[in-house]
Amino acid sequence: MQPQPSVVASVMPEGERRRHLLDLDDVSRAEIDAVLETAESMKEVLSREIKQVPALRGKTVVNMFYEESTRTRISFELAARSLSANIINFAARSSSVEKGESLIDTVRTLQALGADILVIRHAQAGAAHLVARHFHGSVINAGDGRHAHPTQALLDLFTIREKLGYLDNLKVAIIGDILHSRVARSNLWGFTKMDAQVTLCAPPTLLGPARFWQATWPRVRITYSLEEALDGADVVMALRLQQERQQAGLLPSLREYSRFFALTEERLAQLADNVLIMHPGPINEGIEIAPEVVTSSRAVIGEQVTNGVAVRMALLYQLASQVTHEE
Amino acid sequence: MSEKQILNADDIRRALVRIAHEVAERNEGVGDVILVGIRRRGVPLAERIAAALTDFEGYQVPVGHLDITLYRDDLSKRWPAPRVHKTHIQNNITGHTVVLVDDVLYTGRTVRAALDALADLGRPARIQLAVLVDRGHRELPIRADFVGKNVPTAGDERVEVRLNEVDDGADAVMIVRQDT
Numbered sequence: 001m002q003p004q005p006s007v008v009a010s011v012m013p014e015g016e017r018r019r020h021l022l023d024l025d026d027v028s029r030a031e032i033d034a035v036l037e038t039a040e041s042m043k044e045v046l047s048r049e050i051k052q053v054p055a056l057r058g059k060t061v062v063n064m065f066y067e068e069s070t071r072t073r074i075s076f077e078l079a080a081r082s083l084s085a086n087i088i089n090f091a092a093r094s095s096s097v098e099k100g101e102s103l104i105d106t107v108r109t110l111q112a113l114g115a116d117i118l119v120i121r122h123a124q125a126g127a128a129h130l131v132a133r134h135f136h137g138s139v140i141n142a143g144d145g146r147h148a149h150p151t152q153a154l155l156d157l158f159t160i161r162e163k164l165g166y167l168d169n170l171k172v173a174i175i176g177d178i179l180h181s182r183v184a185r186s187n188l189w190g191f192t193k194m195d196a197q198v199t200l201c202a203p204p205t206l207l208g209p210a211r212f213w214q215a216t217w218p219r220v221r222i223t224y225s226l227e228e229a230l231d232g233a234d235v236v237m238a239l240r241l242q243q244e245r246q247q248a249g250l251l252p253s254l255r256e257y258s259r260f261f262a263l264t265e266e267r268l269a270q271l272a273d274n275v276l277i278m279h280p281g282p283i284n285e286g287i288e289i290a291p292e293v294v295t296s297s298r299a300v301i302g303e304q305v306t307n308g309v310a311v312r313m314a315l316l317y318q319l320a321s322q323v324t325h326e327e
Numbered sequence: 328m329s330e331k332q333i334l335n336a337d338d339i340r341r342a343l344v345r346i347a348h349e350v351a352e353r354n355e356g357v358g359d360v361i362l363v364g365i366r367r368r369g370v371p372l373a374e375r376i377a378a379a380l381t382d383f384e385g386y387q388v389p390v391g392h393l394d395i396t397l398y399r400d401d402l403s404k405r406w407p408a409p410r411v412h413k414t415h416i417q418n419n420i421t422g423h424t425v426v427l428v429d430d431v432l433y434t435g436r437t438v439r440a441a442l443d444a445l446a447d448l449g450r451p452a453r454i455q456l457a458v459l460v461d462r463g464h465r466e467l468p469i470r471a472d473f474v475g476k477n478v479p480t481a482g483d484e485r486v487e488v489r490l491n492e493v494d495d496g497a498d499a500v501m502i503v504r505q506d507t
Contacts, residue, residue, distance in 0.1 A: 017407075034410075041394065041411040050447045053397035083397075314411075317397075321408035 020132045020139040021315060023148035024189035032193060036158050038314035039307070045082065046310055056085035059116045059320050063089045064106070065142070066122040071281055071305055072142050072151070076119050079312035085320070088115075103127065107134045117319060120144070138319040146182050152280050153186035155311040157194070159304050160235055163276055170196040173229040175261060176239030176288050177206045183280045184239060188217050197221070201229035202261065205250040226261055230271060237278040238263050238288045254287055264290040268298070276300050333478055334500035339459065342475030343372065346457050347379035349473050350426055357384050359452070360424045363391040365441050366412050368430035371492035372459060376428060391416030393427075398440035414444065421449035426473075430488040432458040435469035460500055462486050478502070
């Protein structure tokens, strides 16, 4: 048995074993490149008639989803199956009492049952870190609260690299409910490592002050004007607007939000032809993005979903090759 | 560390031309043959055999690239995870004669993995194996159909195949022995 780590390393020294993927903050550029390259090979596997290789035979991956999810859960499931791992879906409802305690108990149980990799989605920020402190194998964060969603950021980088052929010095605009978005935060880490110029754009109630973001990502730009955000962008990423934001009083109305911040054909007309339109899903068509934009040739939203499986295969492969229980 | 050259560039060229002739002879022509090189040094070797076949058979034999990383039996013992490369075989291998090409045949585990990988890509009529060097020490019941040179080796020796497509400098096959 491996010794139980007292702290989860926040910075991974060069050449050290990576046990977990909790966010992209501690992932180096070289590690990201390695995942993206491996994902290309995994995509080739997925293009075959028999979309399965034996690499992870005998490994057990557990999907622990404490929050609803379709694409991420299925994506991890397909990824694990394509590598011939055993996958167990553990669908749990978040309980409001003694959450930490019961989560740790569950992890101990899964440990005892021989799980090698835990994939966790949880409404509480930090849940994946907590799990990583109590599990001897590997943990992948599949989304924790507003905090992080690193596999989404990796598949976004993969999709951009595949479509544009490069990742350096991009101009990226992220539009929408950034304040509540773990996708935006993990993407900020990912894009920052690629030296991208990122502009965040949303109504002030969904964005907060510039210094809040610049404290962590000094180069990030903040604007409340969509036109300004789109100007010169190579990549435009729209985020889902949760309907409950209006009930919470953060928006006067969804219609007003759309009037100022929706990606529409007219607004995108000013952009270059090869601009990529991205969305992590699920989409509110007609609210943050117009239906014609979703189906336009510049949108790569379907590719993001397809590439998610290849990227997750690459991650599972790289983490699993270092999980050894019988040491 | 001591090294001894066992094949020079001319020896390698002659061995590959001979293997090309043997492939054509064994299969009564090469109309059904697909050469599949095992990454990484099997790929340039397969391309050289194909070029030789084009010369004297007047027929361009297709060449594919096979990456066997995801089929290895030692993945959980290795860190960091070996880099996965793409498999690239344009032709459908079903019904064809596949000639697998690799640089060195040793334990046979690479070939075992390659056979599994091919089985996932189609159902060839038959699979044959061509290697530049057979150094012995098999751990699996596998043998080569076409061998450039049989080289008896000791377990603590390493056989290094250097090819100008992959490595800098001239073609050569060396036996390298680590001094203890």
